[in-house]
Amino acid sequence: MCRLQEEGVPFVPRLWDCVSLPKCLYPFFICGNYADEERVILLMTRLEGEPVADRLSKLTATQLDEFSTSLASVFEHLHQIPAPGSGVCGYGGRPCISFQMSLNKFGPFSSLKGFNNWMLERTTWRKKSDGSALASRNHHERLVLAHGDLTPHNVLMNDDGQLTGVIDWECAAWMPAHWDASYVCI
Numbered sequence: 001m002c003r004l005q006e007e008g009v010p011f012v013p014r015l016w017d018c019v020s021l022p023k024c025l026y027p028f029f030i031c032g033n034y035a036d037e038e039r040v041i042l043l044m045t046r047l048e049g050e051p052v053a054d055r056l057s058k059l060t061a062t063q064l065d066e067f068s069t070s071l072a073s074v075f076e077h078l079h080q081i082p083a084p085g086s087g088v089c090g091y092g093g094r095p096c097i098s099f100q101m102s103l104n105k106f107g108p109f110s111s112l113k114g115f116n117n118w119m120l121e122r123t124t125w126r127k128k129s130d131g132s133a134l135a136s137r138n139h140h141e142r143l144v145l146a147h148g149d150l151t152p153h154n155v156l157m158n159d160d161g162q163l164t165g166v167i168d169w170e171c172a173a174w175m176p177a178h179w180d181a182s183y184v185c186i
Contacts, residue, residue: 020047020156020165049156049164056152063161070163071155075180079144083174088115088143096173098148112176113139146175 022044052067059067089108090096096107101122109115116139147154148171156165 021169022047022165022167047156047165047167049158051153052155052157053152055157055161059161067157067161067163074163074166075147078147079177081145083143083145085174086111086143088112088173088175090173096148096175097171098173099171107173111139112141112143115176141176141178143174144177144179146173146179148172148175148179150180 025043025045056064084093087093087108087110088096093108095105097105101119106118107115109118147166147169149168154166154168155163156167158164
């Protein structure tokens with residue numbers, strides 16, 4: 001999110017209108033294990049609330065409904081932001097990060113078909129499958145700005161069960177429209 005803020009990305013203020021996002025106060029750059037590796041520690045604002053993971057089981061049916069509607073609204077806003085091109089990539093054409101898909105950065109891909117082929121290779125290797133499900137994947141699906149790490153620990157709510165923020169945007173990327181929803185199911 002800091003990189004997006006620093007580069008003046010126009011969607012950030014639009015998202016702040018519908019949900020709280022942490023604001024970057026100061027990045028500390030440090031050396032990684034390798035010469036070409038850059039690590040950063042971010043000093044950011046703290047958002048109100050606690051992770052949904054700690055509270056979800058305590059919500060009433062009404063609170064859960066309201067919370068789900070609020071979260072869906074955030075992603076409707078996010079997914080309306082037009083993709084900069086036809087490729088799957090991190091912001092500014094950077095490689096993607098997905099802790100579920102690879103321990104390393106991957107991409108960028110010039111097309112959705114290239115990304116789907118990469119996924120097919122990884123799935124065949126990881127799941128020892130024949131890849132038939134991915135082989136039939138739509139190569140023309142709309143690309144959207146996806147959070148990329150949508151877990152119950154990255155969504156915050158207050159004591160009343162209201163959505164208060166979404167954190168940990170380092171995996172945000174231009175991905176197929178199904179990406180965030182399928183990531184939650186992994």
